[in-house]
Amino acid sequence: MVKALVFDAYGTLFDVHSVREKCNEWFPEQGEAISQTWREKQLNYFFLRQLMERYEPFDQVTREALRYACKANDVTLRDEAEEELMEAYLNLDLFEEVEEVLSQLNDKKLVVFSNGSPVMIDPLIDRSDISGYIDDVLSADGVKQYKPVPAAYYYAQQELGIEKEDILFMSSNPWDISGAASFGFRTAWINRNGLPKEELDIQPEVEYENLKGLLEWRD
Amino acid sequence: MVKALVFDAYGTLFDVHSVREKCNEWFPEQGEAISQTWREKQLNYFFLRQLMERYEPFDQVTREALRYACKANDVTLRDEAEEELMEAYLNLDLFEEVEEVLSQLNDKKLVVFSNGSPVMIDPLIDRSDISGYIDDVLSADGVKQYKPVPAAYYYAQQELGIEKEDILFMSSNPWDISGAASFGFRTAWINRNGLPKEELDIQPEVEYENLKGLLEWRD
Structure with a gap:
């Protein structure tokens, strides 16, 4: 029972990909790609940290994944954008x-x-x-x-x-x-x-x- | 020193993607996609097995990843193809x-x-x-x-x-x-x-x- x-x-x-709209505001037409890489890298990083025995909390992992996703998509992530996108993750x-x-x-x-x-x-x-x-x-x-x-x-x-x-x-x-x-x-x-x-x-x-x-x- | x-x-x-030619022989024009999914899933499966504490050797993981890659790409993997593709992994x-x-x-x-x-x-x-x-x-x-x-x-x-x-x-x-x-x-x-x-x-x-x-x- x-x-x-x-x-x-x-x-x-x-829906983690509901951040794509906010991504699109900062990076027009790249929101979808950035959101995809962001999630993939978030998963990759917490798997990896767990395996390496280097736990850091999910908010740090999510922030690091966002930074990586922006680099991988050739866009510059300004501090203000980073904070807004992290905030978007609290409002999925x-x-x-x-x-x-x-x-x-x-x-x-x-x-x-x-x-x-x-x-x-x-x-x-x-x-x-x-x-x-x-x-x-x-x-x-x-x-x-x-x-x-x-x-x-x-x-x-x-x-x-x-x-x-x-x-x-x-x-x-x-x-x-x-x-x-x-x-x-x-x-x-x-x-x-x-x-x-x-x-x-x-x-x-x-x-x-x-x-x-x-x-x-x-x- | x-x-x-x-x-x-x-x-x-x-080069793990040198299997793409053999994949193409069995699944014309889908070799690239199948090879990509195969490798991604292979990585995913050994990470996952390690995390779940369900170790199985890499040859089993690689075979399971190949089966998944074929399903994900909507092709039927016959036994003969499976053996040939696994063999291709010994000749990268x-x-x-x-x-x-x-x-x-x-x-x-x-x-x-x-x-x-x-x-x-x-x-x-x-x-x-x-x-x-x-x-x-x-x-x-x-x-x-x-x-x-x-x-x-x-x-x-x-x-x-x-x-x-x-x-x-x-x-x-x-x-x-x-x-x-x-x-x-x-x-x-x-x-x-x-x-x-x-x-x-x-x-x-x-x-x-x-x-x-x-x-x-x-x-």
């Missing part, structure tokens, strides 16, 4: 179905568990239209280890005080859903981008196009 | 300057240190034109942990029996050169693709366009 629904934030509840758009779905799941314990450090994830949730539905916001920064390492999911489980088999975890990120399944959470892959199934020896329990699928989910 | 020159293999000595092209440069460094101890498992990396070196110049071939499979974790570089150092400050490590892969520098090797980044410098708090000691730069390197 599932006792908590735990959601990843970036890419799952919130929710995917369109999220609020409606969460409002219908309100009889469950709803939790966000993100790699985002508290200075990033807390304002993002607080300012969003779903803050009233979320019972708890957990950050991997609490254990200073990034998903998808087992220690990160273990931290979340301990914070919740629930058996891992009683936690249903949702993420759109293949590496995150694989990590959660490998750790032992129940998993629903929110495959927003229609990606192929991973060729790994662990698989999510179910797969949905978006969060609406959860409304038909049964234990 | 540097006592050993240690080279990464894939992307540094050998050397980058054009490699043999000439290594022949001029023959007074140094020359070592290959790769994430490739022995069944992949040994035949690749043996069949190549540089096998006569290479004194030692080390695989991260010996410690069952992938670069860029410190334990992998430590393994190589122990195998060589040389202080880490006396080892000069070369890689074209930014994550590999960062990992090696973080561990404490001296480092020369072979930046074949003209990538921007990483936005990290560790940097390679020198940067060259290709291995020819090593001929001007002085302790």
Whole structure:
């Protein structure tokens, strides 16, 4: 019997590429490319830092990734632009179905568990239209280890005080859903981008196009 | 005083994208795209397995990445094609300057240190034109942990029996050169693709366009 629904934030509840408009204001017609590189490099950097055992919080990683993305796209990032773009990350758009779905799941314990450090994830949730539905916001920064390492999911489980088999975890990120399944959470892959199934020896329990699928989910 | 020159293999000595011709034979005009996805997914999978603490050797990871790349590019991978493409990975092209440069460094101890498992990396070196110049071939499979974790570089150092400050490590892969520098090797980044410098708090000691730069390197 599932006792908590735990959601990843970036890419799952919130569209990280909603920063492309702000990128376009500073760098006309390059917003899409910069946003893509920014996200790719953000992922690359926290994977790399975790592997090298050089943890730094997600806000620093995100800032470094932005600087790299601008260099890679041959644009100069002025301090004012950097601050505005970092601020944009605190105001990402929710995917369109999220609020409606969460409002219908309100009889469950709803939790966000993100790699985002508290200075990033807390304002993002607080300012969003779903803050009233979320019972708890957990950050991997609490254990200073990034998903998808087992220690990160273990931290979340301990914070919740629930058996891992009683936690249903949702993420759109293949590496995150694989990590959660490998750790032992129940998993629903929110495959927003229609990606192929991973060729790994662990698989999510179910797969949905978006969060609406959860409304038909049964234990 | 540097006592050993240690080279990464894939992307540094050998062009992983030389498989594109064989990919094109099986999947006309899609060789480039499949080769790109194959390499990206290979990197993604060994990072992910290392993070999830689910090590499997590089030949399995490479095979799984190939299967994914074919699905992602909407082509059917028949068994015969899979075997031929995996075989192509044992016959990658050397980058054009490699043999000439290594022949001029023959007074140094020359070592290959790769994430490739022995069944992949040994035949690749043996069949190549540089096998006569290479004194030692080390695989991260010996410690069952992938670069860029410190334990992998430590393994190589122990195998060589040389202080880490006396080892000069070369890689074209930014994550590999960062990992090696973080561990404490001296480092020369072979930046074949003209990538921007990483936005990290560790940097390679020198940067060259290709291995020819090593001929001007002085302790």
